Amino acid sequence: MPPLALLFLTLFNSILGLSILFPILGPLGRALGLSEPQVGAFSTAYALLQFLLAPYWGRRSEGGRKPVLLVGILGFAASFFLFGLFAFLGFKGVLTGWGLFLALLLARLLGGAFSSATLPTAQAYVADVTGREERTGGMALLGAAFGLGVILGPALGAGLASLFGLLAPVFFSAGLALLNALFVHLALPESRGKVTKEPARLSPWDRRVFPLLLLGFALNLSSVALEQTVAFHFQDRLGLDALKTAQRVGLALFFYGVVAVFIQGFLVRALRPPPRVLLLLGLPVGALGFLVLAFGQGFWALALGLVLQGAGQALAAPGVTAALSLAVGEEEQGAVAGLSSAAQALGRMLGPLLGTGLYRLFPEGPYLLGAFLLLLALLGLRALKGRL
Template identity: 75%
Template sequence: MPPLAILFLTLFNSILGLSILFPILGPLARELGLSEVQVGLFSTGYALMQFVFSPYWGRRSEGGRKPVLLLGILGFGLSFGLFGLFATLGERGLLKGSLLFLLLLLTRLLGGVLSSATLPTAQAYVADLTGRESRTGGMALLGAAFGLGVVFGPALGALLSRYGLLVPVYFSAGLAFLNALFVLRFLPESRARGEGPPPRLSPLDPRFFPLLALGFILSLSSVALEQTVAFYFQDRLGLSATETARKVGLALVFYGLAAVLVQGGLVRRLKVPPRTLFLLGLPVALLGYLGLLLGRGYLALTLGLVLQGAGQALATPGVTAALSLSAGEGEQGGVAGLNSSAQALGRMLGPLLGTGLYQLSPSLPYLASALLTLLGLLLALRLKEPGRSPG
């Protein structure tokens, strides 16, 4: 099996394990007596650790990709196993209140620290194996693995939860350890051990800063949408809680499939430069946000969601590939770490932006995301192809 195919399966398994938690975290938290704010801190803390540590792990991977990738996968499995253990003790009444919350939060922080090694190392691995002409397609393959994991993970989590809310958590931990064995056995090292310490890259480096800003904008705007879309469908369409879960769940399946088809099929076949992907994807995403703002029925809102997902799926691998092509051979891990950090910052701030604006008016998160996307498009228009200075 080719190394990129092995890496695809590795990342798919990792994202599948993470997204299994999505449908069970809310009901599990209520069963353990945790508040919505405390649950929100789990996600915020996880993203904060990824923001801080992704650049470090990216640099470390310059000394060898495989050990850092293994550490990220094993760290994910360890943190989920500990989360399940403490939650089990909470269910049995052996841990309660603030102590239970603190221990669960610590497991999420640990998971954020260690699992933040996975994505930048995977991106650097792709850079090792692809030339300039095929870099964008390689990065899109990682995006397709991510999208497939997000499509199937929540469905699997919902299925496993029939046997207990903690069954998906332990399943994810076990899947991570099996994934680590798979990597250890089958994934070849892509980079010889470097000589001397890897370079420490600055996010303000003019080669990278505009692209990092664009990646941050894409992440922030899409996460603001994802955090509020269920509320928005329910309020705009007047749905019950049960109808909301069913209809939003179906809409999100189409949303995820659009991203997978674009990144796994269209982007890899187009073989266009990264800047072209920005300039195609950002207007499509903008149309999606406008569709959500103006749509009145279920089909119109779902179409808006699908357009946003397709536009995001076009633009994101363009950003990743452009950053990679703007860096030197010994800087691939470092720039991948900066990219992961910028996206983690968007995931950290997106829920605050989306939910805060939604309380003022249900349409405001989508208006804000549309304006951010327009800002991103104006920024993209000023960018040259990777390797050239901005105009």
């Protein structure tokens, strides 16, 4: 099997294990007596450690991609085992109140610290095994693995929780990560030769990468602000009860995910357009999706807005990662991948706060902000014309 296909399976397994937790984190927190802000802190803490440590892991991977991938996956498994153990002790009354919260928060901090090794190393691995003409298609394949994991993970997590209880998805994820580590150890070849010199350091302010890092941050900030508010938006705009909201949002997000996976897994890989073309197509399509979400009235209008936004994101995201990879030398691939992951993590960290805050002020706010950011980025592409 080609290295890229093996890497696709590796990243898919990692994202599947992470997204299994999405539908049960809120109910699990409430069952343990935690408040909504405390549950939200788990995601913020996870993203914060990714933001802080992704550049370190990216540079570290210059000495060998496979060992860093293994460290990231095994650390992720350990953090989920700890999270499940602490939650179990919470149900038994051994840990309660702030002691329980801090123990669970520690597990999530460890998860963010180690999982931050996976994505930048995978991006650098793609750069190792693809030529410059194939780089965009390789980065799109990573996006497809991410999207497919996000589509299937929540459904699997909900199914496991309904059959075996709220802790079953947590321990399943930990076990899946251990199997994934075994798969990487046995099947994934190393993509780097022996490197003796110190890994290259790359400043985020480097003029080759800074505008692209801003663009990646804007894409993730707007997307996460949408994710955090879209269920509220469907419920309020359509006047639904909780059950119907879950059904309608789940259906719309399924369409969103399928379109994104098709674009990244098949369309971009088949056509292999340069990064600039992907951005020129993806940014306006994504902005249009945000505007349809802001002003659409019926279910199908809102679903169309989500699909358009997903299509735009699926086009623009590999455009950014490929452009960053192509902007630097081969000895800087790990460093630039780490900075790219940190910019994305910063968007994931701030997106929930900004999105929910704007939604409380006026429901169209998160989507108008998303449209504004993407259109502003589209104008900014003119400054990068000579480098894309």
